[in-house]
Amino acid sequence: MADVREAPDSSLAVGRRSGAPGALLRFVTGRPRLNEAVPADYAYLLPAALIVCLFVYYGIYFNIEASLYDWNGLTSDRYFLGAGNYEEIVRDRAFRQSLTNTLIWSVVSVAVLTVLGFLLAVLMSMEIRFKSLISSLIMIPSITATVVVAFLARKIMGGEGGEINQLLQLVGLGGLARAWLAEPATALYALLVAHIWQWTGFSFLLYFAALTLVNREVVEAAVLDGAGFWRSSWDILFPICRSTTFALIILGVIQSLKTFDIVFLTTGGGPGRATEVLSTYLFDKALLESRAGYAAAISIVLVVLALVATVGFLWLQQRKSVDAA
Numbered sequence: 643m644a645d646v647r648e649a650p651d652s653s654l655a656v657g658r659r660s661g662a663p664g665a666l667l668r669f670v671t672g673r674p675r676l677n678e679a680v681p682a683d684y685a686y687l688l689p690a691a692l693i694v695c696l697f698v699y700y701g702i703y704f705n706i707e708a709s710l711y712d713w714n715g716l717t718s719d720r721y722f723l724g725a726g727n728y729e730e731i732v733r734d735r736a737f738r739q740s741l742t743n744t745l746i747w748s749v750v751s752v753a754v755l756t757v758l759g760f761l762l763a764v765l766m767s768m769e770i771r772f773k774s775l776i777s778s779l780i781m782i783p784s785i786t787a788t789v790v791v792a793f794l795a796r797k798i799m800g801g802e803g804g805e806i807n808q809l810l811q812l813v814g815l816g817g818l819a820r821a822w823l824a825e826p827a828t829a830l831y832a833l834l835v836a837h838i839w840q841w842t843g844f845s846f847l848l849y850f851a852a853l854t855l856v857n858r859e860v861v862e863a864a865v866l867d868g869a870g871f872w873r874s875s876w877d878i879l880f881p882i883c884r885s886t887t888f889a890l891i892i893l894g895v896i897q898s899l900k901t902f903d904i905v906f907l908t909t910g911g912g913p914g915r916a917t918e919v920l921s922t923y924l925f926d927k928a929l930l931e932s933r934a935g936y937a938a939a940i941s942i943v944l945v946v947l948a949l950v951a952t953v954g955f956l957w958l959q960q961r962k963s964v965d966a967a
Contacts, residue, residue: 702945708938715934727939737940739915740923743830747919748898750831754838756890759845760883764875766846767853777850784843792907795836799823823909826916833917837904841897845890852886853879888959895951899944920944 709727713720731737766777783791798805799822807819822832856879864874880887902921905911911918911926920940928937 702942705938705941705945708935709942711935713935714932715928715937716932720935723935727936730936731939731943736915736918737920737923740911740918740920743915743917744899744901744919746830747834747837747901748895750834751837751841751898752891752894754834755841755845755894756887758838758842759890760849760880760887761875762842762846763849763853764879766850777846780846781843783840784847786840788840788903789907791836791840792904795833795904795908796823799832799836824913826913829909829913829916833904833908836908837901840904848886848890849883852883856882884962885959888955892952892955895955896948899948899951 710722710724711720712723712726762780766773766780770776801807801821801824802819804822806822807816810816810819820828822828860878860882861874864878869877900921901919902925905917905919905922906925909917911922920943924937924940924944927933927940
């Protein structure tokens with residue numbers, strides 16, 4: 643007896659070939675596929691989109707407009723200057739000093755945090771005693787409020803009563819004692835020490851997370867080939883963590899351009915303008931001198947610097963990735 647089988651529905655066969663089962667599923671169940679967005683899904687994005695547009699994009703637009711006026715920021719009276727504020731920025735020696743300090747802050751802090759965080763991460767990835775305790779001690783400054791860090795910096799690096807000067811006198815190097823935060827030659831670098839101490843834990847954490855993904859056989863093979871600690875770290879592990887390094891550089895540069903609290907709470911930009919950075923200079927112009935238009939122009943310069951630095955590093959990372967491929 644012939645085997646009689648029911649012929650498959652041609653519409654279902656076509657549906658299987660054309661991807662129509664998703665449409666059939668929606669028709670039967672009333673639900674979309676998991677990877678298919680529906681108009682209602684975009685409603686969840688509206689609150690975040692509104693906040694970003696209001697506080698970021700509108701803020702940038704408002705600053706661009708305000709930078710074209712002579713305005714005190716308090717009254718409705720303002721006078722159109724065009725590019726006058728930007729021309730004053732070019733001639734402003736105090737602005738150039740704050741820009742120089744900001745660039746020094748960026749280069750030194752990013753370089754030291756990158757190297758120090760990487761070395762600590764490599765050490766903590768080894769089998770050593772008290773690893774958990776040491777890692778916790780490294781991370782504590784990163785979760786400490788900046789106001790506490792500023793208080794400690796003023797206490798430790800103060801005048802004759804500061805702990806650093808007392809230690810120098812104790813070991814017979816009292817001639818090196820000085821008011822580290824009160825002398826123009828040392829104030830900026832003393833603040834950098836406090837800043838690096840606070841944020842080394844963050845750099846260490848990112849590198850440590852990246853090193854946990856490294857195949858240990860690669861390192862073991864390098865050690866068998868005679869590579870020591872330094873060579874295996876810099877020639878093998880550091881290139882593997884290249885994406886982490888680029889991320890830290892971008893975050894570090896942006897954070898340096900926004901540096902305000904540690905400077906304001908310790909030296910206030912002094913002595914003179916030895917520790918003045920762009921953010922504190924902007925604060926002085928906007929709130930102390932009531933020059934909101936000029937301060938807005940400085941803020942636009944900050945945005946442009948951050949944008950140029952970010953785009954430049956992303957382009958460099960993409961180029962390095964293409965060359966490596």
